Amino acid sequence: MTALSKSWERAVVPVLILAAWEIVSRSGLLPAALLPAPSVVLHSWADWVFGFDETAQANSGRWLADALSSAVRVAAGYGIAVATGVLLGIAIGWWSWVERAIEPTIQMLRPVPPVSWIPVAIIWFGIANKPAIFLVFLGAFFPILMNTIHGVKTADRNLIRAASMMGATEQQLLRHVVFPAALPSIFAGLRIGIGAAWMLTVTAEMVAVKSGLGYVLWDSYYFLRYDLVLAAMASIGLLGYVTDALIKLLMSAALHWQHASTLQSREG
Amino acid sequence: MASIELQNITKIYSDAKRKRDLLAIDDVSLTVERNEFLCMLGSSGCGKSTLLNMIAGFEKPTKGTVTVGGKPVDGPGADRGMVFQQANLMPWLPVWENIAFHLRLKGWRKADRRAAAQEFIDLVGLKGFENHYPAELSGGMSQRVGIARALLMNPQVILMDEPFAALDAQTKMDMQEELVAIWQKQRCTIVFVTHSVDEALVLGTQVAVLTSRPGRLRERIELxxxxxxDITSPRFNDHKRHILNLIREEGLQQRQVAAA
Incomplete structure (x- = not known):
């Protein structure tokens, strides 16, 4: 099958959904303000991005700044979660005394929804970037941690034996055997984590922060600008998709050795 | 000079569930001289792999001492090379990086590692496969990488735990021939664990026949x-008949013990 016809296949479902939505909106079944047509949303979105006719009012031309402030929060919280989740995950997976000391605490904190931390986060960090970053960290940390632990624990014991037979110290075993062996699992955690990170940035911005895509979404809801609400939702989806694609790209570069032996090789 | 010395090795596993001890290896003493190719032959469960793991440093004897090159073994280390039944290659590293893994641990630069690996890539006949990943290799090729990886460390002794057991008959024969050629060229001491009488007789300068449950050294045969x-020669067959008789006697005795 040619590449062109394959990309055509990918477009079928989105195009059908958009067309149906446009028709329903224009039919007048619902008030236009409550279900704006895709064309209206696109117009408002475009003004929000480029600022040509003030359709988006105060938000006109401010999309890049909004997207950037959300992205910065995601990057900061996610970055901290990756560093701590991977390091702590390796420690818990490798040393059983660390597991005994820390695991019970972590397993008790894990089921607490990150969103329920919002009041505490606001008291601790005030209303600004910090509570949002803290929330993003909480959301991304646990999936990364759990998957890292799993990856370390399922590392092939025979590879560790082989490496210690070649004179590897404990630190070298962790760096040259355990970490690469856990990497497929770590990447699974990173991909779950990035989804959680966007989810919590937006949540935090609705409640505790006065900027970002989530703030615009909630603010537009107050002013009944459903076209902007939908544009904000689409923006978040788009950015989430792009960051996930970046992680996938990084993953296929780091795990290229897997391609010959797994289903991925089908995709080419 | 003796390269490996096993002195009065006894191994007892405590079976916590049944509250009794299991005697796995009973007072085995064995010395391997330098440049010797010793095959440890025995049925599964006779403790031959346990003995090899003790030389490797993965397991400790309950009683007795293991020394390699005069020094007591207190853990795994690069002075001994090991080739496992499964090649145990790092799946994320290409062939040459697997072979040079020891040098990576020693902190060598990439270009130096690559250059040092080439000699061993050529030695085991993997030219052209340097940049392949383990998932792209056949069983025989994987074992070649495993052997090259052990040889690169230039160890005093090489320990082999049924490395050809999973290979097909033709590949096995080729690999046995090549291993002998490598051993003759490199001049090293090899301890090779196998359950195949033919394999022991094709490879070894000595065969140590072990009996099972508990593992004891039944006889040591100079070849x-x-x-x-020539596996069809009369002398080869004499040795084979003798060893098969030892094994048969052993089985008979065990059945009598079990029946009594």
């Missing part, structure tokens, strides 16, 4: 057969 070994 002065000319190389390459």
């Amino acid at each position: 002065d057969l000319p190389r390459p070994r």
Whole structure:
């Protein structure tokens, strides 16, 4: 099958959904303000991005700044979660005394929804970037941690034996055997984590922060600008998709050795 | 000079569930001289792999001492090379990086590692496969990488735990021939664990026949057969008959013990 016809296949479902939505909106079944047509949303979105006719009012031309402030929060919280989740995950997976000391605490904190931390986060960090970053960290940390632990624990014991037979110290075993062996699992955690990170940035911005895509979404809801609400939702989806694609790209570069032996090789 | 010395090795596993101890190896003493190719032959469960793991440093004897090159073994280390039944290659590293893994641990630069690996890539006949990943290799090729990886460390002794057991008959024969050629060229001491009488007789300068449950050294046989070994020659068959008789007697005794 040619590449062109394959990309055509990918477009079928989105195009059908958009067309149906446009028709329903224009039919007048619902008030236009409550279900704006895709064309209206696109117009408002475009003004929000480029600022040509003030359709988006105060938000006109401010999309890049909004997207950037959300992205910065995601990057900061996610970055901290990756560093701590991977390091702590390796420690818990490798040393059983660390597991005994820390695991019970972590397993008790894990089921607490990150969103329920919002009041505490606001008291601790005030209303600004910090509570949002803290929330993003909480959301991304646990999936990364759990998957890292799993990856370390399922590392092939025979590879560790082989490496210690070649004179590897404990630190070298962790760096040259355990970490690469856990990497497929770590990447699974990173991909779950990035989804959680966007989810919590937006949540935090609705409640505790006065900027970002989530703030615009909630603010537009107050002013009944459903076209902007939908544009904000689409923006978040788009950015989430792009960051996930970046992680996938990084993953296929780091795990290229897997391609010959797994289903991925089908995709080419 | 003795390269490996096992002195009065006894191994007892405590079976916590049944509250009794299991005698796995009973007072085995064995010395391997330098440049010797010793095959440890025995049925599964006779403790031959346990003995090899003790030389490797993965397991400790309950009683007795293991020394390699005069020094007592207190853990795994690069002075001994090991080739496992499964090649145990790092799946994320290409062939040459797997072979040079020891040098990576020693902190060598990439270009130096690559250059040092080439000699061993050529030695085991993997030219052209340097940049392949383990998932792209056949079983025989994987074992070649495993052997090259052990040789690169230039160890005093090489320990092999049924490395050809999972290979097909033709590949196995080729690999046995090549291993003998490598051993003759590199001049090293090899301890080779196998359950195949033919394999032991094709490879070894000595065969140590072990009995099972508990593992004891039944007989040590010197092989002065000319190389390459002719598996159809009368002398080869004499040795084979003798060893098979030892094994058969052993099985008979065990059945009598079990029946009594």
